[in-house]
Amino acid sequence: METRKTGYMIRRIIVSFIRKYRWTPSCVAAVFMVTFAVSSYRRDARPIVVLSGIAFAAACYVWGYSVRALKSATWPSLDHLHRRQYTETWDTLASSPSQARAAACGKSDEGQLRFSAQRPVTNVTELAGIKATDNVLEIGCGVARIGLELAPRCQQWTGADISKNMLACAADRLVGLNNVHLVHLTAANLDAFSANSFDLAYSTNMFDHLDQMDRYKYILDAFRVLRPAGRLYVDNTDLESDAGWAGFANGVATAQPYERSPFQPSPTTAAELTAYAKRAGFVEVRTHHRSPLVIVTAIKPSVDQSFDGNSKSAGA
Ligand SMILES: C[S@@+](CC[C@H](N)C(=O)[O-])C[C@H]1O[C@@H](n2cnc3c(N)ncnc32)[C@H](O)[C@@H]1O
Secondary structure (H helix, E strand, O other), X not given: XXXXXXXXXXXXXXXXXXXXXXXXXXXXHHHHHHHHHHHHHOOOOHHHHHHHHHHHHHXXXXXXXXXXXHHHOOOOOOOOOOOOOHHHHHHHHOOOHHHHHHHHHOOOOHHHHHHHOHHHHHHHHHHOOOOOOOEEEEEOOXXXXXXHHHHHHOOEEEEEEOXXXXXXXXXXXXXXXXXXXXXXXXXXXXXXXXXXXXXXXXXXOOHHHOOHHHHHHHHHHHHHHEEEEEEEEEEEXXXXXXXXXXXXXXXXXXXXXXXXXOOOOOOEOHHHHHHHHHHHOOEEEEEXXXXXXXXXXXXXXXXXXXXXXXXXXXXX
């Protein structure tokens, strides 16, 4: 176990060094190539020639490996950040428009990004509904992957996010739409919005990255900012689906010795999300299983409850 831990530590030190100084593998390979060539040319002692040949081959292997690995490892290591350091984490992940698109849904290409929006857009429209008169809020809107598709179908679309870099990319993508509004959240709550101001509040592909208590806090806040009869939609990877379980089990099998990244998706169950929605005061709380997601929809009662009264029952 100790040996494994030491090996892991050494590997991490080498990897972070190479990430910082990307030119090192090629330079080391060049140095060993010259050493090998010179020792062969001078007909040095056989062990020296063999050793320099092995060193050259190993350096070439590390060089090739690092070129491949660095292609996908475009983000710096975030392991030092805590899960709740949402702003630092997501601003780093979204440090350029193309990285922002990739961090939002794994696709940096604009065409693929738009294609990837189809499924969540269908989920929101089928399960929560979008009306032309709706004032809509997305919590954790990212680069407005969903907003770009939904804004033309509603009266006003507001995207709220904790990352300014994500919002900058969203603003570029939404140019030309005049019913959109982007809001930077300075903390994991909806304090930026007045009570009773939206007809639909939804969050997709975001709860996976939150601490449990922040999931509940957003549902509680969504209750406050929704109008009476306003609709809620939230989704999260479903631990009880085969696909959701497979992702989780794969993480257990492969990521055990590693630090957990602060954005590591964390699956949930229908029970967790419905408990939050009911405790927050929502009615008609329904779960929908669309693998790998569990989706909860709910309605704020038409007869308004005061936020104070609701928060008391929530904490009870
Ligand atoms: C995986 S992206 C999904 C973005 C968008 N919902 C989509 O499906 O394209 C997660 C988004 O949630 C945002 N986010 C993460 N933690 C947050 C928090 N505590 N409050 C608000 N937004 C948050 C990130 O900045 C990022 O834009």
